Amino acid sequence: VCYLFPLVMASLCHGACVEVDSDTEAVANQGFKLGCISCKMRGEVPATAAVNWYFKASDDDEFSHLYSYEDLIGDVIDPRFYERLDWNGSKQTKDLQDGSIYILNVTYNDTGTYQCRFNRVLMYPNYEFQTNASKTIIINVVPRLTRGMASIFSEVMMYVSIIGLQFWLVVEMVYCYRKIAAAGEEALRESAAEYLAIASESKDNCAGVQVAE
Incomplete structure (x- = not known):
């Protein structure tokens, strides 16, 4: 070796x-x-x-x-x-x-x-x-x-790619923000409905206790 x-x-x-x-x-x-x-x-x-x-x-x-x-x-x-x-x-x-x-x-x-x-x-x-x-x-x-055409074309394509990537990132950020916001609103609605259901059940229990007395 x-x-x-x-x-x-x-x-x-x-x-x-x-x-x-x-x-x-x-x-x-x-x-x-x-x-x-x-x-x-x-x-x-x-x-x-x-x-x-x-x-x-x-x-x-x-x-x-x-x-x-x-x-x-x-x-x-x-x-x-x-x-x-x-x-x-x-x-x-x-x-x-x-x-x-x-x-x-x-x-x-x-x-x-x-x-x-x-x-x-x-x-x-x-x-x-x-x-x-x-x-x-x-x-x-x-x-x-x-500068040859190939060099100019490569530089143009580089800038187009950068702008396209930035636009895609903005779209992704907006989409994620809307999705998180929608999920938050849904969670708030579910929390409110659950709170109302608990409150209604508590009220019925209180009314039943008073009748029994």
């Missing part, structure tokens, strides 16, 4: 990779992270990977090689991104799963289509197996962040 516990913990730690889509709206004159994650399906198999990024501007016909990262070394290839681009992916490992990059001081010329390509080599005891993965991201540069 003592030997299995570290192995289980190691499996959990290495199995935490989740492929999340990148944001697609960048703000001019600000930094922007181009996300690209390619999880290794066989976490227990050692591997090495290289990541290459390609860019096609909105007025370009073909992709140009933008950036390359391999053996812990990054290289900005496209001169349009010199001194404006940095590696933002997996750190201190050749077994890359996060191939994200970060663009500094985004300009409107950065609008376009980006491709992230993983070239991974899985190293088995007797052979090596090469796999490739590619992701395409279309980036739009805007003066400021705009």
